[in-house]
Amino acid sequence: MTPAARLSAAIEVIEAIDTQRVPAAKALKEWGTAHRFAGSGDRAGISGLVWDVLRRRASSAWIMDDDTSRARLLGMLKAERRMDVDTIAALCDGSGFAPEPLSDSERSALASRTVADAPAHIAGDYPEWLDGQLADVFGDDRVAEATAMASRAPLDLRVNTLKAKRDKVLGSLRHLGATETPWSPLGLRIDLGADARNPGIHAEEDFIKGGIEVQDEGSQLAALLSGAKPGEQVIDLCAGAGGKTLALAAMMQGKGRLIATDADKRQLAPIHERLSRAGIHNADIRTPKGPDDTLSDIHNSADLVLIDAPCTGTGTWRRNPDAKWRMRPGALEVRIKDQAEVLDRAVALVKPGGRIAYVTCSVLPQENRDQIRAFTARQPEFSVVPPEQVMSVLWDKAEDFAAATYQSPEGVLMTPRRTGTDGFFVSVMTRKKA
Template sequence: MTPAARLSAAIELIETIDSNRVPAAGALKEWGTAHRFAGSGDRAAIAGLVWDVLRRRASSAWIMGEDSARARLLGMLKLERGLNADAIAALCDGSRFAPSPLSAAERNALSSNTLDGAPAHIAGDYPEWLDPHLAQVFGENRVLEAAAMASRAPLDLRVNTLKAKREKVQASTAHLGTTPTKWSPNGLRIDISADARNPGIQAEEAFIKGQIEVQDEGSQLAALLSAAKPGEQVIDLCAGAGGKTLALAAMMQGKGRLIATDSDKRQLAPIHERLSRAGVHNCDVRTPKGEGEILSDIKASADLVMIDAPCSGTGTWRRNPDAKWRIRPGALEVRLKTQAEVLDRASHLVKPGGRIVYVTCSVLDAENGEQIRGFLARHPGFSIIPPAEVTAALWDKADDFAAATLRSAEGLLMTPRRTGTDGFYVSVLRKG
């Protein structure tokens, strides 16, 4: 397919997503199935266009003065891809499979219009109802923070230290363009261009041997900040597919007791194979059955309870830009209730002197600091370990990392703009 034909396909897909109100990932998959002639490179390029339009949905419509699929794609080409009006016009020449030529109004908008004077939620590309929430956290910097959350995310890998060292894995994956992550001592990063396909990590020898896992650097750091130690009893209370479980297991060096569970047993399905590949032998996976408490034998005896809490996912907008336009206030209220419940559950599992590590991939204070303040009001026997103490001496870049984060009395927040990671919040609590 020609570059112009890819633009036409992207416009068609965006119209389908708008009219049918379907998730972008599903629409892209159906389109690929129905258009077998499109090669993998074409499908990747078209997907990149669609995701970039979703990243810049509001701002692209603003500069074009029109909220249509075509207008948003044209605006995105200017804002995200950096093309000028002449370059865009060359792609939209009306030839076979190409978009129709630019109108005078479109060319004028591409040549003259800017985001000067645009409201914060337009310039930052997020739903208007979230503006008070982002203003509460970032103030006047919310547009800059949100714009960074609308950027394209790299692909991060975590080296499994149970099986390999980072230097060795970087050498064996050099053909993928891996470089050491800025903060995580166990991370590797692959920067991906707009039209490129994600590399087939699962086909790599290092992956097959259990030496690497795909995990955002921020998620790696959240696990690192738990300070899990060999010999401890550690519970991953919202383990899901096991990303942080695997990181905790590596920190424990195969010594101690690690328990992984999740209220949604479907989320746990991949964890068994991942643990086996990673060479983890001290993890007990507990799948919920019926209404019984599957941790009834844990009576205030855990050294560490990790809560990777279900949340709005606002910190992961770089990877899932579709999600920010689909989130609704009612869904946030449901998440807040679940977070409070899981925090209360963890309070009964941790022993005196033990700690709870509360993590979200959200940047909203309602899910972060407010949850911690509410928990402390309900459980005065707990106290906050200051963020400076949490990061101190964990690794050689801890001080610089702490300075890069947005810190509060309750915890610290990573963001794409500040730390180059997804948005992650971490608070560590100690039981008195």
């Protein structure tokens, strides 16, 4: 397919997303099934265009003064791909499978309109109802922060220190353009272009042998900041597919007791195979089987309870741009309630002097700062560990990392703009000793 034909295909997919109200991934899959002549490179290019339109949905429509699928694609080419009018016009000449030629009004909009005078939620490409929350945490920087959350994320990998060393894996993945992550001592990064396909990491020998896992650097850092140590009893209370469980196990060096569970047993399905591949033998996976608490035998004995809390996922908008436009206020309310419940559940598990590490992939203050304030008010035997103490586990990079993050008395916030990671909040709380 020509670049122009990919534009036409992307407009078709965006129209399907709008009219059929289906998730973008489903619309892209259905388009690929119906157009089997399109090669993998074509499908990757079309997907890149569609995801970029979703990332820049509001600003692109503003630039074009029109909210159609075609207008949003044209506006994105200017706002995200940095194309000028002549370049866009050359692609849209109506020949073959190319989009129809630009109208006079489209040319004028592309040449003259910007988001300089647009409202913050338009310039930053986020739902208007979230403007107050983002202003609360970022103030006048909210447009810049949200714009960074609308960029394409790199592919980050975590080296499993139970089986491999970063220097060696870095050498074997040079052909993919891998480099060291700036903060995590365990991370590797592969930057991806606008039309690039995700590399076949699962086919790499390092992955097959358990030496690497796909994990955003922010998620790696969240696990590191929990301070899990060899010999401790650690509980991963919202383990899901096991990303942080694997990281905790490596930190524990196979020593101690690691228990992983999740209220949704379907989320735990991949964890067993991942643990086996990673060479982890000290993890106990507890799958809910009924109304009884799967942790009923644990009574104030855990050194650490990690809560990778259910959240809105606003910090992962780079990877899930479709999700931000489908998010509703009711979903935030449900997540806040879920977070409070899991925090309170952790209390009975933590021993005196033990700690809770609360993590979200959200930047919203209601899920982060406010949630910790409410918890420590309900549970006064817990106090927040000062952020500078939490970050000291990063050794020589602690000072620079601290300068890059947002800090509050309640915890540490990473963002794509400041740390180059997904948006993650981490708060570590200790229980008073008896």
